[in-house]
Amino acid sequence: xxxxRPSPALLIACLALFISLGGVSYGxxxxxxxxxxxRNNTIRTQDIRNNDIRGKDIRNSTIGGRDVAxxxxxxxDIAETRLATVPDAARLGGVAAASYLRADTIGFVPLTxxxxxxxxxxxxxxxxxxxxxGYVHLRGSLLTNGAPALTLPAGTRPATESHFVASDNGTATxxxxxxxxxxxxxxxxxxxxxxxxxxxxxx
Numbered sequence: 001x002x003x004x005r006p007s008p009a010l011l012i013a014c015l016a017l018f019i020s021l022g023g024v025s026y027g028x029x030x031x032x033x034x035x036x037x038x039r040n041n042t043i044r045t046q047d048i049r050n051n052d053i054r055g056k057d058i059r060n061s062t063i064g065g066r067d068v069a070x071x072x073x074x075x076x077d078i079a080e081t082r083l084a085t086v087p088d089a090a091r092l093g094g095v096a097a098a099s100y101l102r103a104d105t106i107g108f109v110p111l112t113x114x115x116x117x118x119x120x121x122x123x124x125x126x127x128x129x130x131x132x133x134g135y136v137h138l139r140g141s142l143l144t145n146g147a148p149a150l151t152l153p154a155g156t157r158p159a160t161e162s163h164f165v166a167s168d169n170g171t172a173t174x175x176x177x178x179x180x181x182x183x184x185x186x187x188x189x190x191x192x193x194x195x196x197x198x199x200x201x202x203x
Contacts, residue, residue: 095154108139111152116145120191128156136201138194144186152182159202167193 108127119125120141126149129137136156142149157180164176166186175187176197186192 108137111140111150113142113150114148116147117149118143120193123191123193126150126194128152130156130201134201136199138197140195141191141193143191147185148183149186149192150184152178152184154182156201157182158199162199164197166197167195 108129111126111128113119113126120143123141124139126138126140126142129139131137136152136158158178159180161180162178164178166174166176174192176192176194177185177187178199179185180202
C-alpha cells in the first residue's frame with residue numbers, strides 16, 4: 001500500500017497544534033507569565049519559597065499587631081531612639097522625677113533649709129542619703145528658730161510621723177519630729193545634729 005504524501009494544509013494544521021500545546025511551557029521559560037495568568041487567591045504558602053519574601057514585597061504600614069506572634073519582639077527589634085516619651089513618664093503621682101532620690105544614691109545629698117534655719121558653723125551641712133535597702137540616713141547640723149527647719153524630698157520621708165532625740169552639740173538634747181509630708185521640726189533653737197537619725201523610707 002502506498003502512503004500518501006501529507007497535504008500542505010495538514011502540515012500547517014499539525015504545526016499549529018504543536019505550537020498551541022507548547023505555548024504555556026514556552027511562556028514559562030521566557031518569563032511571559034504574569035499576574036493576569038494567575039487566578040486570584042490561589043497562591044498558597046507552599047507555593048512560595050521559604051525565606052524568600054522581603055520587606056520590599058510588602059506594602060508599607062500594612063503589617064499590624066495581630067500579624068506578629070505574641071512575645072516574639074526583642075530589644076534588638078526596636079529602635080529605642082525612635083520611641084516617644086511615655087505619657088507622664090517624667091512624673092510619678094504628679095511629682096516631678098527630680099524630687100525623688102535613687103535608692104542606690106552614693107553619698108549624701110545636701111538639703112535645702114527653710115527660712116530661719118542656717119547651717120551650724122564648722123559642722124557639715126544637713127544632708128540625706130538612701131541606702132540600697134531603702135533606709136534614709138540624715139547627717140549634718142543646723143541652727144533653727146523652731147519652725148520647720150527643712151522639708152525632706154519625696155522618696156526620703158517616713159511612712160508615719162517619726163520622733164527622734166538629737167544631740168545639741170553634746171550639751172543638751174533636742175527632739176526632732178519628721179512628718180509624712182517631709183517637714184522636719186526641731187524643739188529649740190539648736191544647734192542640732194542630725195547625725196545618726198535613720199528610718200525606713202515610706203513616702
